[in-house]
Amino acid sequence: MAEIVQLIAEKIHLEPLQDNLQDPTCGGMAIFEGRVRNHHGGKPVHSLYYECYAPMAIKVLREIAREAVQQWQLGRLSVVHRYGLIPIGETAVWIGVASSHRRESFAACQYLIEEIKKRVPIWKKETYQDGSHHWVACHHASG
């Protein structure tokens, strides 16, 4: 089982993550990419700062990945979450899974992003175009 699970401060490079999903036994692949968008609650967003509790965040990321692999018998998995200051349009989280059939990949991909939002100790602070800022309060408050 080829598995990549990372928490990084640098820009996410997709090629190795996509390459990791190549597997002749897997006929289905699903990818979710979460990017920093330029608005929230009607206010124009300038940038997003992600703070994390790194040792616990990577531990929980690995736990969630293991759960998904076991529950849907995934053949391949790549999960990367970025932290630090992330400009508009750049990738904050990238999830890719591959399985024998499409149903497992869709379900696992959705499970991974929902559990990451709920359980991984990461917080984001939005800075708006007018210079004000706000800590996003809830895991379900953003996309």
Place this chain on the structure above:
Amino acid sequence: MIQVRILTFAALRELFGKSDFKVSLPNGATLIQLLEMLFGDREDCLQFLKRVTFAVNYEQVTPDIFLREGDEVAILPPMAGG
């Protein structure tokens, strides 16, 4: 006495003004006692604490847990990854 490390994050870190520090507690102290000691006179933080969860040594715990020498106690605001 025991000594534990406290970590606060995000909005609570900014509100409380401290993020990584150590405190001494009596043997047998619980996380509840630690929270009273830290935030007992901080009404703003007490309001915020209604929405947080806790981890000791990277494991989620409930506030009635007994703390031990060298524990790393993290106070976690509602998570917002993704």
